[in-house]
Amino acid sequence: MGGLAVDIRGISKRYDQHVAVRELSLEVPTGTVYGLLGPNGAGKTSTIRMILNVILPDTGQITILGRPNTDEAILDRVGYLPEERGLYKKMKVRDVLRFLAELKGIGAKEANRRIDEWLERLALKTAEKDWGNAKVDELSRGMQQKAQFIGTLLHDPDVVILDEPFSGLDPINAQALKDTVVELKRRGKTVIFSTHLMDNAERLCDSVCIIARGEKVLDGTVAGVKAEHAGRFVAVACDNANEPAVQAIMRDRTLVRNVDDQNTFFELEMVPGTDPQLLLTRLVEARAAIRRFELVQPSLHRIFLEKVGATGVEPGMSGHG
Amino acid sequence: MAKLWAVIRREYVERVRSKWFLIGTFLGPVFMLVITVMPIWLASRTKATAGLTNIQVLDATQSPIGARVVSKLAAIPLEGGGGAAPVLKTVPVDGLVTAEAAATKAVMDKEVKGYLVLSGVAPAEVKVRYAGRNASTVNDMQVLRDAVRTSVLAMRLEGAGLDPAKISELTSVRVAMDEEVLDDRGRAGGGSGKGSIIVGYLVSFLLYMMIMLYGQNILRGVMEEKTTRVAEVVVASVRPDILLAGKVIGAGAVGITQQLIWIFSGVLIFSQRVPIMKAFGLGELPISMPTIGAGFLFVTLLFYIFGFLFYASLFAAVGAMVSNQEDAQQAAMPVTIILVLSVIFMQPLLLAPNGNMARIMTLVPSASPVLMPLRMSMVDVPAWEIALSLALVAAACAVSIYISARIYRVGLLMYGKKPNMAELIRWIRYAG
Numbered sequence: 001m002g003g004l005a006v007d008i009r010g011i012s013k014r015y016d017q018h019v020a021v022r023e024l025s026l027e028v029p030t031g032t033v034y035g036l037l038g039p040n041g042a043g044k045t046s047t048i049r050m051i052l053n054v055i056l057p058d059t060g061q062i063t064i065l066g067r068p069n070t071d072e073a074i075l076d077r078v079g080y081l082p083e084e085r086g087l088y089k090k091m092k093v094r095d096v097l098r099f100l101a102e103l104k105g106i107g108a109k110e111a112n113r114r115i116d117e118w119l120e121r122l123a124l125k126t127a128e129k130d131w132g133n134a135k136v137d138e139l140s141r142g143m144q145q146k147a148q149f150i151g152t153l154l155h156d157p158d159v160v161i162l163d164e165p166f167s168g169l170d171p172i173n174a175q176a177l178k179d180t181v182v183e184l185k186r187r188g189k190t191v192i193f194s195t196h197l198m199d200n201a202e203r204l205c206d207s208v209c210i211i212a213r214g215e216k217v218l219d220g221t222v223a224g225v226k227a228e229h230a231g232r233f234v235a236v237a238c239d240n241a242n243e244p245a246v247q248a249i250m251r252d253r254t255l256v257r258n259v260d261d262q263n264t265f266f267e268l269e270m271v272p273g274t275d276p277q278l279l280l281t282r283l284v285e286a287r288a289a290i291r292r293f294e295l296v297q298p299s300l301h302r303i304f305l306e307k308v309g310a311t312g313v314e315p316g317m318s319g320h321g
Numbered sequence: 322m323a324k325l326w327a328v329i330r331r332e333y334v335e336r337v338r339s340k341w342f343l344i345g346t347f348l349g350p351v352f353m354l355v356i357t358v359m360p361i362w363l364a365s366r367t368k369a370t371a372g373l374t375n376i377q378v379l380d381a382t383q384s385p386i387g388a389r390v391v392s393k394l395a396a397i398p399l400e401g402g403g404g405a406a407p408v409l410k411t412v413p414v415d416g417l418v419t420a421e422a423a424a425t426k427a428v429m430d431k432e433v434k435g436y437l438v439l440s441g442v443a444p445a446e447v448k449v450r451y452a453g454r455n456a457s458t459v460n461d462m463q464v465l466r467d468a469v470r471t472s473v474l475a476m477r478l479e480g481a482g483l484d485p486a487k488i489s490e491l492t493s494v495r496v497a498m499d500e501e502v503l504d505d506r507g508r509a510g511g512g513s514g515k516g517s518i519i520v521g522y523l524v525s526f527l528l529y530m531m532i533m534l535y536g537q538n539i540l541r542g543v544m545e546e547k548t549t550r551v552a553e554v555v556v557a558s559v560r561p562d563i564l565l566a567g568k569v570i571g572a573g574a575v576g577i578t579q580q581l582i583w584i585f586s587g588v589l590i591f592s593q594r595v596p597i598m599k600a601f602g603l604g605e606l607p608i609s610m611p612t613i614g615a616g617f618l619f620v621t622l623l624f625y626i627f628g629f630l631f632y633a634s635l636f637a638a639v640g641a642m643v644s645n646q647e648d649a650q651q652a653a654m655p656v657t658i659i660l661v662l663s664v665i666f667m668q669p670l671l672l673a674p675n676g677n678m679a680r681i682m683t684l685v686p687s688a689s690p691v692l693m694p695l696r697m698s699m700v701d702v703p704a705w706e707i708a709l710s711l712a713l714v715a716a717a718c719a720v721s722i723y724i725s726a727r728i729y730r731v732g733l734l735m736y737g738k739k740p741n742m743a744e745l746i747r748w749i750r751y752a753g
Contacts, residue, residue, distance in 0.1 A: 087549070
């Protein structure tokens, strides 16, 4: 393995009124699960469309597996699941899937074999009913999502790009998706997915990139990103947190940069360069009834909020889990 | 290429499989049968009704015209054996009013069905009027009109020095009357004039229908791909211009398939017309099988292909521009209007196929695919005009595909508001 599955160098994309992506550079190593994180409107979908050469960047270059993405042959090795899903409603499932496979250069015969395999695997073809022969609009929403997912993977792509794959999935399909992502990684494939759900990203991704307002905020391995922010986050449980003395310490901006106040539980971010021990000492001096004081690894969610800031997140878009 | 082929095949197979195609293809020949049989059937109904000849003919022209009309009418075979022969009354010009009053009374007393008034100067300026109980019966009036017209014509020909025997031979045939109407249209055509005009008219109308129906079908298809977001998956695998080309070619091929089925069944029906007519209890068709040259067919096919590409790509661009049905209708309006314009020019072209209007309109790329086959079926269009017309439509086709591909590429992923003209121009200019 080794090498880069996707290498983005300084791409920008400007629409009439606004800049969707600004000077973005990313490196996605081959064989990893890569999360593209950001609030809605951050430029995730634009970035993904540019990777797929569906829209052209105003500046910058993108290579996939070492080849420029304007090379059509290289795009045949990419599988794509768009955020807004859709299939030809009046067509038979099997015919749609064969069509999608043919667009990736798979012959009809080989496509048919794989379609059967996948339909059985995702329980769309059972002893009683073969949904492959049904029209797309006869399928339930969940089944349509499965069919679309088959369409993404039918040509056994080396790079799989999923735009908000978890949105609209029921828990069972969401689990099936996670399983498939893990399996793809085991088989050496590269998976890139965008999400605003940090829990999924934290569990699934090897590396992440957080973008907001079209710009990269941070990127790196999940472990690396968390380590970089470790030692600065403190979880405190305190019974008399409403005491003015305790409150004063929590609000001391020379010590505490940011506090997530949950009444008797606090997640604090220390001002860089300050020692959490100092915080503990001061809390004890203020006679705080401490039940718990722990240096914690921040969640991606926490880091995301810290980095993007409240202004970068549209209301309701910071979805946790 | 394999991808283009996949797009073409999907488009073709899905359309041919649809109910819409089946119904349209089946109804086509039925329609054709109806328009072939209907005129004959109607013509066969045009027998004079019983008692038609039971009329008075008031001749105030002081000429033999009245006698001629009467003998004409008396010779007409009538349903149910006929009634009394028409009564000729020669009246002086100033006695017409009294004669008419008497005739009116005769009609009221049910002695006669009606009366025919001939006045003016025969044969130059005969004035004809009919009053009677059957004045609103279209067929009866047709028979009377024909009798008068033939008589007047015979008198004029005699005046021009033609042999009376020859004239009666010529004018006794009713179809001979039709020939006068057809003169302007058919004379220059050569071959089986009337038949080839019908074919030319059918071909032109079919081309128009095909372009309109399939063009709007493509519009809907593109819009559906866009609104169901299938387009996004597809354009991640295949370039938008390939997708556009595949859709247009696929739908165009469906149109050709349908036309071939129609032409084939039309020829089949026509070759079996005698037994079919018999089955309907009708006589022989007055038109013979037109001979269609291979050259005409080839040129027509070229016009169909270019015309279809021209309009279909524009319709596809419109489909990519909009996100809902109402916007689609509005945005398709300019395209539909220029297409409909070509049909509006069919009428002037029929009247003067070599007139300036016809010559210009068969060079205008938006109209020539519909009008040129029609004009070619009527007159010998100079080869250079056909070549120029084809070259112009091919060039227009290239421009329309180029512009449409650009609109298509941008529009396919733009949702929401329909673009205005300025935005559209930006889309076309836009490289990405």
